[in-house]
Amino acid sequence: MDIYNLISFCGIFFLLGFAWLLSADRRRVNWRLLSWGVGMQMVFASFIFLFPAGTRLFLAANDAIVAVLDAASAGSRFLFGRLALPPGATGGGGETSLGFILAFQAFPTIVFFSALMAILYYYGIMQRIIRVFARLFSRCMGVSGAESLVAASNIFTGVESALAVRPFLSAMTRSELCTILTVGMATVSSNVMALYVFTLKPQFPTIAGHLMSASILSAPAALVLSKILVPETGQPVTLGITVIPEVERESSLFEAIINAANAGIRVIVGISGLLLAVLGLVALADMALSGAGGYVNALLGTTVSWSFRDLLGLIFYPFTLALGIPLEDAGLVARIIGERVVLTEVVSYQDLSAALAAKQLFHPRSAVIAAYALCGFAHVASMAIFVGGVSALAPDRTRDLSNVALRALVASTLACLVTGCVAGVFYSGNSLLF
Secondary structure, eight states, X not given: OOHHHHHHHHHHHHHHHHHHHTOSOGGGOOHHHHHHHHHXXXXXXXXXXXXXXXXXXXXXXXXXXXXXXXXXXXXXXXXXXXXXXXXXXXXXXXXXXXXXXXXXXXXXXXXXXXXXXHHHHHTTHHHHHHHHHHHHHHHHHOOOHHHHHHHHHTTTOOGGGGGGGGGGGGGOOHHHHHHHHHHHHHSOOHHHHHHHHHHXXXXXXXXXXXXXXXXHHHHHHHHHHHHHHSOOOSOOTTTTOOOOXXXXXXXXXXXXXXHHHHHHHHHHHHHHHHHHHXXXXXHHHHHHHHHHHHHHHHHHTOOOOOXXXXXHHHHHHHHHHHTTOOHHHHHHHHHHHHHHHHHHHHHHHHHHHHHHHTTOOOOXXXXXXXXXXXXXXXXXXXXXXXXXXXXXXXXXXXXXXXXHHHHHHHHHHHHHHHHHHHHHHHOOTTOSOO
């Protein structure tokens, strides 16, 4: 335990206090929910980082995910040949890799993991796991059955988790709707998580285990931050009720695999389109911002760098210090975390991977904390996707969803940062988990 662990611990309460200042009703904050949510995170993280049994379980899970990813690459290598070879690898015919190519090496894993999750859902395995988490959240934190089910589902799935509570969406309170959006943006789906693992694995061997842990940790954090930003003022219909997830079971296993593979393709197309649009628009905005900034620098005689990345880095700098990131790395990590707001976590994880490859981070704890803090769909594009997706299921609640969307984005961003703090509390230089 050193000073950085203490800073991370204090950072949790700094972030919760900041959220309280932004609360829609500070007098109605549920302190029981807050204490249970933070307590769950601390217990789980301490088990992973401090106890030998937890560390062994973590490393075993990491190895299992990496092995599955290796199997996932068989299909992409068959389809794309040399293009699918990761950096430094050689093919069966002696051909060498052309370097990292996101579309041909990382994106195909999304299809594979979608199919794998479909198999687990077909046999009812995922439903049982989700019900365990849902009961834990509902009984300990006092949230409604629908909220707890969506939070549990989002550990493994994305916007489609709202389908599990479709019959209850129209009757949900404003706070519940904010929770639905927040837990969706504060976590990542398993198929997209595979993309991040593939991106970071060469520089960060245990990244698979960390991202799995981060997604679990962020679920209670999202419930806490959502209920601070938009406290419950009504009476949820499913309060104290166990909600059974609605899952449409395909007629056969093969049909489940086909549907999941097609869904994975749609995810890839969606991510590709999003990256093409967002990166292009941000580049255009950066050009305008740099032009205006050039005039300001000329007038004031300054040399300030004007770009969205740099400005967001400045905004997130104090939050990055609160995470327990050492000063030498704080500027770079703040820029990586800040850019996610507009450029998505895909770009942020790629930049983190590049920083590790170039040895620009001086402390391993910086990479670990950043990996946890980035593990979520907390960005503007995702906010639009989740609002649109849930609105399609409950058109009569579109206005309410739009009204709480920005608060949900803030809550999900803070939830991810709290998860980063929790990782920072327990990470030590002697940890085997890097």
